[in-house]
Amino acid sequence: MNQLCPLLATVLIATGCTQSSADSSLPSLADLYTESFKIGVALNPGEIAGDEPTAAELIAGQFNAYTAENDMKWERIEPTEGNFDFNVADAFVALGEKNDAFMVGHTLLWHSQTPDWVFEDENGDPASREIVLARLKHHIEAVVGRYQGRIHSWDVVNEAFNEDGTWRDSPWLRTIGPDYIARAFEFAHAADPEAALYYNDYNLFKADKRDAVVALVQSLQTEGRRIDGVGIQGHYGIGYPPMEELEASITAFGNLGVKVMITELDISVLPFPSTAQQGADISLDLELQAELNPYIDGVPADVSAALADAYRGLFELFLKHADVLDRVTLWNLTDASTWRNNWPMRGRTDHPVLFDRQNQPKDAYWALVNLKIYHDREN
Numbered sequence: 435m436n437q438l439c440p441l442l443a444t445v446l447i448a449t450g451c452t453q454s455s456a457d458s459s460l461p462s463l464a465d466l467y468t469e470s471f472k473i474g475v476a477l478n479p480g481e482i483a484g485d486e487p488t489a490a491e492l493i494a495g496q497f498n499a500y501t502a503e504n505d506m507k508w509e510r511i512e513p514t515e516g517n518f519d520f521n522v523a524d525a526f527v528a529l530g531e532k533n534d535a536f537m538v539g540h541t542l543l544w545h546s547q548t549p550d551w552v553f554e555d556e557n558g559d560p561a562s563r564e565i566v567l568a569r570l571k572h573h574i575e576a577v578v579g580r581y582q583g584r585i586h587s588w589d590v591v592n593e594a595f596n597e598d599g600t601w602r603d604s605p606w607l608r609t610i611g612p613d614y615i616a617r618a619f620e621f622a623h624a625a626d627p628e629a630a631l632y633y634n635d636y637n638l639f640k641a642d643k644r645d646a647v648v649a650l651v652q653s654l655q656t657e658g659r660r661i662d663g664v665g666i667q668g669h670y671g672i673g674y675p676p677m678e679e680l681e682a683s684i685t686a687f688g689n690l691g692v693k694v695m696i697t698e699l700d701i702s703v704l705p706f707p708s709t710a711q712q713g714a715d716i717s718l719d720l721e722l723q724a725e726l727n728p729y730i731d732g733v734p735a736d737v738s739a740a741l742a743d744a745y746r747g748l749f750e751l752f753l754k755h756a757d758v759l760d761r762v763t764l765w766n767l768t769d770a771s772t773w774r775n776n777w778p779m780r781g782r783t784d785h786p787v788l789f790d791r792q793n794q795p796k797d798a799y800w801a802l803v804n805l806k807i808y809h810d811r812e813n
């Protein structure tokens with residue numbers, strides 16, 4: 435990690451620090467926030483391989499928790515039954531060990547990115563509960579077992595609920611039934627008794643979804659199952675979500691005695707087609723509309739400032755709840771690698787994270803540096 439130079443900190447405060455500088459001279463967000471919560475990042479295969487030296491420097495210097503963006507999902511790691519591809523996942527774990535990072539496994543069970551064979555019998559008909567449960571157990575034993583003690587935490591189940599708090603109609607629910615979540619947590623705990631286990635979802639600021647997750651955590655706790663935390667994904671936009679609703683969810687989950695993680699933070703600067711399409715529903719694939727893609731050549735200063743304000747507002751809330759917040763993970767390193775360039779429509783130019791397309795720190799990055807320096811002075 436880079437050490438924060440006190441002289442630099444003074445200069446940053448004095449200037450408002452909106453200019454970019456060489457990566458090696460940047461203060462480390464991970465170091466700045468270390469007493470409050472971890473600062474994580476999601477990595478793609480090129481970033482894991484260290485293809486770009488300046489990106490590798492940011493990953494090592496700015497972040498102390500890593501999530502593989504896609505390479506531990508079922509379709510990547512067990513594309514056909516019993517045939518595992520651990521190549522990228524192994525490299526991911528090796529990078530984490532080299533940089534002494536807290537490692538997050540993402541994700542053991544999701545309705546998306548899971549191959550059809552998991553849910554089908556030899557005739558292509560829906561497989562029985564017993565078969566699908568056995569496949570789930572085998573998958574979790576193989577993946578969690580391989581990285582026992584090296585992946586420190588798992589997003590065990592991802593996105594099991596609808597916006598209104600009802601259960602998502604997924605092949606997991608249809609084939610196994612509603613105890614599929616408890617079984618996944620049971621299998622993960624058996625495969626690595628030391629690993630922290632999380633439930634992870636988007637739009638958890640919404641009251642109905644919040645209540646569903648509270649009920650889930652309570653039912654796992656009543657059964658005596660290990661659950662360590664709730665991951666609030668955090669795919670947001672300027673002016674969204676309502677802070678008081680997000681705060682109510684952080685408080686509600688914290689009151690259950692589990693940790694809270696912001697697991698997938700990004701803030702789109704682009705207009706949403708409609709509020710019904712906020713969140714991260716992976717099935718959305720709208721037609722590209724030029725009027726919804728206004729910043730192809732970069733963002734104007736007022737938009738950059740608005741993004742910085744949005745990050746500052748969120749982190750003020752996160753610092754207020756640092757007692758229950760364990761980690762804040764940015765979903766992607768730079769604006770070049772963000773998934774939001776292709777969601778909810780493909781081919782847009784978004785600018786939702788802390789580093790730009792040249793790996794340079796943005797106003798939003800400096801806002802978070804300054805916020806923590808001021809916060810520490812006042813507390």
Ligand code: 9MR
Nearest residue numbers: 503504507546547592667698714716773
């Ligand atoms: O960022 C990921 C993107 O590259 C993938 O195409 C997509 C489908 O696998 O998943 C994205 O990550 C999702 C995460 O795994 C779960 N929460 C929502 C994220 C954004 O869709």
